[in-house]
Amino acid sequence: MTFGAVPDHRPASTAHTAGARIAVADLGMEYATPTGLVRALDDVTLTVEPGASLAIVGPSGCGKSTLLGLLGGLEVPTAGEVRIGNEVISAMPDQERAALRRRAFGFVFQADNLQPFLTVSENVGLQAVLAGLADEPAERQALLDALDVGSLGHRFPDQLSGGQRQRVAVARALIHGPSLVVADEPTGSLDAASSDKVVELLLQMHKANGTTLVIVTHDRAVAERMEAVVEMRDGHVNGTRATRS
Numbered sequence: 202m203t204f205g206a207v208p209d210h211r212p213a214s215t216a217h218t219a220g221a222r223i224a225v226a227d228l229g230m231e232y233a234t235p236t237g238l239v240r241a242l243d244d245v246t247l248t249v250e251p252g253a254s255l256a257i258v259g260p261s262g263c264g265k266s267t268l269l270g271l272l273g274g275l276e277v278p279t280a281g282e283v284r285i286g287n288e289v290i291s292a293m294p295d296q297e298r299a300a301l302r303r304r305a306f307g308f309v310f311q312a313d314n315l316q317p318f319l320t321v322s323e324n325v326g327l328q329a330v331l332a333g334l335a336d337e338p339a340e341r342q343a344l345l346d347a348l349d350v351g352s353l354g355h356r357f358p359d360q361l362s363g364g365q366r367q368r369v370a371v372a373r374a375l376i377h378g379p380s381l382v383v384a385d386e387p388t389g390s391l392d393a394a395s396s397d398k399v400v401e402l403l404l405q406m407h408k409a410n411g412t413t414l415v416i417v418t419h420d421r422a423v424a425e426r427m428e429a430v431v432e433m434r435d436g437h438v439n440g441t442r443a444t445r446s
């Protein structure tokens with residue numbers, strides 16, 4: 202499958218944003234539940250170089266989503282630290298972490314989480330504004346074009362197929378030129394063709410913009426397309442290996 206050249210759609214204020222380096226040390230996460238503490242992560246240490254791509258794999262319940270949520274600053278750990286670039290995001294006040302997330306990170310989830318009452322174009326534009334950038338309709342359009350959904354900007358999310366929605370979610374994750382994109386099972390609900398396309402586009406953007414990409418997936422073929430794979434088990438990192446990608 203081939204795609205047209207990806208334009209450098211990044212707004213001038215964020216163009217050439219370098220990929221973020223991730224350094225995680227002795228990370229632990231416990232959840233309080235009515236039946237006691239659940240240890241989701243235990244003593245995880247991990248480094249991802251700027252501009253690298255990484256897959257996190259392992260059986261259900263081993264802590265993949267928890268780790269991704271901590272890398273993306275969606276949650277704070279109960280032990281250890283998460284450093285993204287020069288910032289220890291696990292020690293930041295909530296508001297500061299939220300601002301960093303909006304400005305510098307992009308998220309793609311299995312459920313696309315698009316705003317149902319905004320059009321495709323508005324959904325993408327909203328992310329630019331939340332990131333503190335001027336909304337540039339031409340940039341929005343160029344990115345949607347590159348993702349092959351350029352003619353769908355005026356539609357609402359429920360007027361799209363699952364694969365189209367997920368491509369719009371990718372556009373929203375990339376519009377502000379993030380230094381880190383985290384994706385949690387982004388192809389989980391897609392057929393093989395749409396899944397291929399979404400992964401291809403994430404990788405293409407990652408390479409074109411030098412974005413650091415971390416993806417949780419149960420699909421081994423998707424994992425092998427990243428540069429490295431982290432295998433998790435029972436809240437631990439079992440091993441990290443380079444792929445041939």
Ligand code: ADP
Pocket residue numbers: 232233234239240241259260261262263264265266267268
């Ligand atoms: P995976 O993504 O590998 O399926 P998760 O990170 O979602 O695993 O979950 C790891 C463990 O933490 C599981 O035992 C899960 O039930 C538990 N867990 C995750 N989130 C919560 C939460 N918000 N509250 C309580 N337990 C949770």
